[in-house]
Amino acid sequence: MIKHALNVTREADFAAWYQAVISEADLAEESGVRGCMVIRPWGYGIWERIQRLLDDRIKATGHENCYFPLFIPLSYFEKEAEHVDGFAKEMAVVTHHRLIQKDGRLVPDPEAKLEEPLVVRPTSETVIGAAFSRWIQSWRDLPVLINQWANVVRWEMRTRMFLRTSEFLWQEGHTAHASEAEAREETLKMLEVYRSFAEDCLAMPVVAGEKPENERFPGAVSTYSIEAMMQDGKALQAGTSHFLGTTFSTAQNIKFQNAEGELELAQTTSWGVSTRMIGGVIMVHGDDDGLRVPPRIAPWQIVIVPMLRDQPEDQAIVDYCKTLQQELAALSAFGEPVRALLDLRPAKAATKRWGWVKKGAPIVIEVGGRDVAGGNVSVIRRDRLYREDGKLDSAVVPRGQLVDEATQMLESIQQGLHTQARERMDANIRRDITDFATLEKAFDGAKPGWVEVSWSKPGGAELDKVVERLKALKLTFRNVPNDVVADGGTCIFTGAPAVERIVVARAY
Amino acid sequence: MIKHALNVTREADFAAWYQAVISEADLAEESGVRGCMVIRPWGYGIWERIQRLLDDRIKATGHENCYFPLFIPLSYFEKEAEHVDGFAKEMAVVTHHRLIQKDGRLVPDPEAKLEEPLVVRPTSETVIGAAFSRWIQSWRDLPVLINQWANVVRWEMRTRMFLRTSEFLWQEGHTAHASEAEAREETLKMLEVYRSFAEDCLAMPVVAGEKPENERFPGAVSTYSIEAMMQDGKALQAGTSHFLGTTFSTAQNIKFQNAEGELELAQTTSWGVSTRMIGGVIMVHGDDDGLRVPPRIAPWQIVIVPMLRDQPEDQAIVDYCKTLQQELAALSAFGEPVRALLDLRPAKAATKRWGWVKKGAPIVIEVGGRDVAGGNVSVIRRDRLYREDGKLDSAVVPRGQLVDEATQMLESIQQGLHTQARERMDANIRRDITDFATLEKAFDGAKPGWVEVSWSKPGGAELDKVVERLKALKLTFRNVPNDVVADGGTCIFTGAPAVERIVVARAY
Structure with missing residues (x-):
């Protein structure tokens, strides 16, 4: 029987396993601040990869990034009743702008109470709609196609790392169009961007479709989503795209003069994905040894662990590994340079190996004195961790062969994770x-x-x-x-x- | 006499000129939310370039990105008295987590008052220090070298776009070390990263040095800065790096067991630059026709404006421009692909030309029917806008020659802006x-x-x-x-x- 790296299996307790992966793969941790998490380097590195790849696609479809205020005056929310009902319930409210010391403690200064309280944005339709109403006068100003990468806050009572946290990171696209047909086309175009991104980059198969009326975004005419199947069979909504019709253009007065000189309301859309996607990646690709990160979003795709023994020959091993790292970093995979790390931290090689296995680095390469002597490397593929006899599958191959095959190996791991997840979804x-x-x-x-x-x-x-x-x-x-x-x-x-x-x- | 694109000159009213550049170059605008600005696509595009280039340097010096909570409990601030004095004065304070309707208005729900108010982070030493105290046990865990890109809020009474806004975007690096010598080395290393980044990427000469005692960051043992000279002769602090000694490790209990088994306080540093840098770029490189963006941080380095006349030959012009755009985008400058845009918006060519001049795109290329017929292009260099006779300096050159010289031209513009600013600073x-x-x-x-x-x-x-x-x-x-x-x-x-x-x- 295989002794796995985590002390809880998916089968035994899926929820506990999920928390164990997050902790053992150093993805995130509780922050001590209610409902907020700290995203650690490996987790944030995955988010940076998601940002880079998705941002390229958002820009390639003609959108530009902007930045809008964190705070939204209450009066902005009052303009759109349905939106308020959906969002105004659990939000962080800023009421003061200064602290004073009182009896040795810090307290909000009663003299510094805001005339109008501010809400920490739960989503930005209202404040971006106000900007659109300033920007748009004529049909020539349309379409307006913008996106923002930002933090948002929804005061969640029960939180779960990545899946539901009070503060989370996301991108929110907001667009305005002259016609309903064009806005509906945009809504579906961005849904397709999300679908193909999830499949191609996250290796996460999804079902793209329209939400029924009761699941619509507050204020939307139509809401679409991509839904992914987790290994426990549950669904995760991994992205949404909304056709908002004239709901927000009415509330925020977004009007334009059409080619005939008449004043019309603009048709708007919004769409977003968040750090929740990382929760999806964990629950789609993780196994009982931790996370398996699809190579396209892995912060490091190949990690080299030198097996040092505090002996004089250590230097030859390190030199050999440095050259190998350079050879691998000069390769390309998925149209980008290969991300190869040489792990020289002061820790035991076995500790490092299992650390990288739990983090889900796609390929881990170990190099000991015997490998150097033979011109070899020992290769562990994260998607084929064990042999049939239950032993760790570490293959000794000539170094030149590894370099020749590394790109193909990464592409094969990406493809394999996708196929496995797709087959599981289809079967269920x-x-x-x-x-x-x-x-x-x-x-x-x-x-x-x-x-x-x-x-x-x-x-x-x-x-x-x-x-x-x-x-x-x-x-x-x-x-x-x-x-x-x-x-x-x-x-x-x-x-x-x-x-x-x-x-x-x-x-x- | 030259008729410039802005209706106010630097000479006549520097402050009004600064606002005019921000507005005419579509960099940012007032948001309607007190003290907060909307960063528009051209301004945010510059910030994205700054992020990309600086982030590469931060990572190349061994730092990893993380993300920490937006909210900081008051008790975290109470632990470090000097830091409180410096920061606890003007901050946004969250006191409630729900709104209710009352007399048709939204108000904070008195039933949803937080037991402990939360501060919207003005800087993250306290909350990151708390994480460090969890992460660090042994000398083997050191150094910890992390960075975060985030929004922060300081409740400023008088705001000025990019220079002083209630909410702004920045990166904040935070590190912990085993020895004072190593932490001091880190502080100076990051100061040098900022200095060389400002000079090489922003073409902004700076003086790097140590702040006197009265200008230190609250809680710091030593504070260093880079200072840039604006065209009105004033200084702009464009980045800071702090050696914090054991101030925050004492307050947050960041201790490690050294190699001898004794418990020691870690030595910490922090360092940051913000969207303020964009204000510096405006005031260092802007002229009476608007902004001049150094090519390395220009969202678009070369913009092609087709001169269309609603005639059948328009299609030939557009085709010619498309090929040109592809030829230019296939080039490299500064080790990256050239960013070339074909501007096909429905507006007059002259409006577009002056729009890009005001935005400060380094090179604007105009293509009319005569250019197509002759195999030429008309080239405007933003750093040499006028001839000696005061007319716009638009040079007709063979298209092949432009493509051959474009990389060198961008590098020359970058260099020229730097030299000009450096000479002005030295002379003043x-x-x-x-x-x-x-x-x-x-x-x-x-x-x-x-x-x-x-x-x-x-x-x-x-x-x-x-x-x-x-x-x-x-x-x-x-x-x-x-x-x-x-x-x-x-x-x-x-x-x-x-x-x-x-x-x-x-x-x-």
């Missing part, structure tokens, strides 16, 4: 259910997966009733997949003729 | 003053420049008196330049034997 979506009782039964087991069923797309009170029935089973609607055609059957919730297929699942 | 530092009356007189004029004088490095109450004398003249000590040797004269403030040379100036 049931599409054969045609009645509610069977659906209920499908979610009885420990790792139930998802169910895709036909439905009649009810709205209003009828939808509320269905949602309540699902809620009693801890189930939610995820989305109506874009690429699935309704088969013309019967809605399993209402009995009416079905018009769409919708995914039902437990979710984070 | 007086080093011959040996008595206070002459110093006073030196600051009588409209653009007085800086004065470097000998001083005896007084401390405590004696220094306070000197600082008060200078304050009456609106003067401040900037720093003691690192590379200047004291000449053994007499202190012009105390009459005692001089030990150092110090720079005196008006400052932002």
Whole structure:
């Protein structure tokens, strides 16, 4: 039996395993500040890779980055009632701008109370809408296509690292268009950017589709999402794209003169992904030895660990490793230079090896005196950690061969992680259910997966009733997949003729 | 006489000119939220370039990026009295975590008052120190070398875009070391990173040196700065690096077991630069036609403006420009791909040309029908906008020649901006003053420049008196330049034997 690096398995306790990966891979930790985490270098390095790759795609589709204020006056929220209902509940409110000492403690200075309290942004539609109303006068000013990378705060009662924290990091795109058709096209274009980014860069298969009415963003006309399947079968909403119609342009007075000289309301969109994606990467790719980071988003793709023994031959090993590091760093993979690290920290080689395994570096190379003598290296691939006999699969290969094959090896690991996750997802979506009782039964087991069923797309009170029935089973609607055609059957919730297929699942 | 693009000159009103550049170059604008600005795409694009180039240098010196909470509990500040005195005065204080509707308005919910108010970080020594105390146990854990890119808030009463805003963006590096010598070395190493970054990337000459006691960061043992000279002769502190000794390790209990098994306090440093640097770039390189962005930090280095006339031949012009854009984007300058934009927005060519001139794009290329016919392009270099006769200097050159010379032209513009600023700074530092009356007189004029004088490095109450004398003249000590040797004269403030040379100036 294999003795794994973590002391809890996915099978035994998925939630505890998730926390163990975050801790053992040095991704993040509790900060001591309620609901806020510290993102440690390996976790932040993954976020930086996500930022770089996604930002390139956001720019390639014509968007420019800006920065808008952290604080939003309460009056901005009062303008959009539905948005307030969705967001105004749990937010951090700044009421004072100075502290004073009182009885040896610091307290807010009663003399420095703000006339109008400020909210720490939970999302920026209102404050960006105010800017759009200044920027947009004529149809010539449209479209406005902007994005911002920022921190946002939603006062969450129950937090979970990466998945739900009071403060989190994200990007939020905001655009304004002259026509509904163009704004709807933008909404779907960015959904597709997220879908392909998740698949290509995170090796995370997702279902892209439209959310039902009850899951819409507050103020949106249509909300779309990408949904990923975690290894416990639950869904994770990993990104959303909203067609906002004229909700915010009405509230913020975003009007333009059209080509005929008439004043029109602009049509707006917004879309975002956050550090939550890292939670998804953990739960899609992690195993009982820790994280496995897809090479495209790995801060270090190849880590070289010299096996030093406080002996005179150590220097030859270090020199050999330095040359190897340079050879690897001169390679390209995925159109970028290979990120290769030589780990010279003062720690035992075995400690380092297992540290990098737990962090999920795609390739770990160990070099000892015998490797140097033979012109070899010992290679551990994170996606094939053990041999069939349960022993660590460390392959001795000629150094030149490793250098020749490193690019292909990284690409193969990326591809392999994606294929494995894709096969798991496909195997765990049931599409054969045609009645509610069977659906209920499908979610009885420990790792139930998802169910895709036909439905009649009810709205209003009828939808509320269905949602309540699902809620009693801890189930939610995820989305109506874009690429699935309704088969013309019967809605399993209402009995009416079905018009769409919708995914039902437990979710984070 | 030249008719410039801005309607106010540096000479006529430097402060109004500064605001005009920010507005006309679309760098930033007032947000409607007190003290906070909106950074628009061209301004944020410059910040992204600064981030990318500086981040590479921060990583090349062994630092890793992390992310720490936006909120800091009051109790963290109470631990370090001197730091509180320096920072606890004007900060944004979060006191509630929910809003409710009352009489049709949103108000903080009295039921949702925080037990311990939270401060929006003005700087992160305290919260990062708390993390260091968790991370550091043994000498093997040292040094800890981390950095964070973040927003911070200081409740400024008088704000000025980029220079002093309530919220601003920055990077803050924080390190912990086993010995004072190593921490002091780190402090100076990062000062040198800032100095060389300012000179090489911003083309902004600076004086690097140590701040006198009265200008130290609250809690620091030594504070160093880089100081740049603006075109009105004032100084701008463009970056600081602090040796913090054991101030924060005492307050936050950052201790490690040394090689001998004894418990020691770690020695810490911190260092930062902010969006303020953009204010410096404006005031160092701007002219009466707007901004001039050094090519290394220009979001677009070369902008191609097709001169279209709603005629059938427009398509040939656009095609010609597209090919040109591809040829230019395939080039490298400063070791990176050239950033070349084809501006196809629906606006008049002249409007676009002057828009890019005001934004300060280093090279603007115009292409009309005649250029296409002759295989030429019309080239405007932002650093040589006018001919001697006062007309716009637009040179017609063969397209192939432009492509051949573009890299060198960008490098020459970068170099030229640096040389011009360096010569201006050198010409405006007086080093011959040996008595206070002459110093006073030196600051009588409209653009007085800086004065470097000998001083005896007084401390405590004696220094306070000197600082008060200078304050009456609106003067401040900037720093003691690192590379200047004291000449053994007499202190012009105390009459005692001089030990150092110090720079005196008006400052932002």
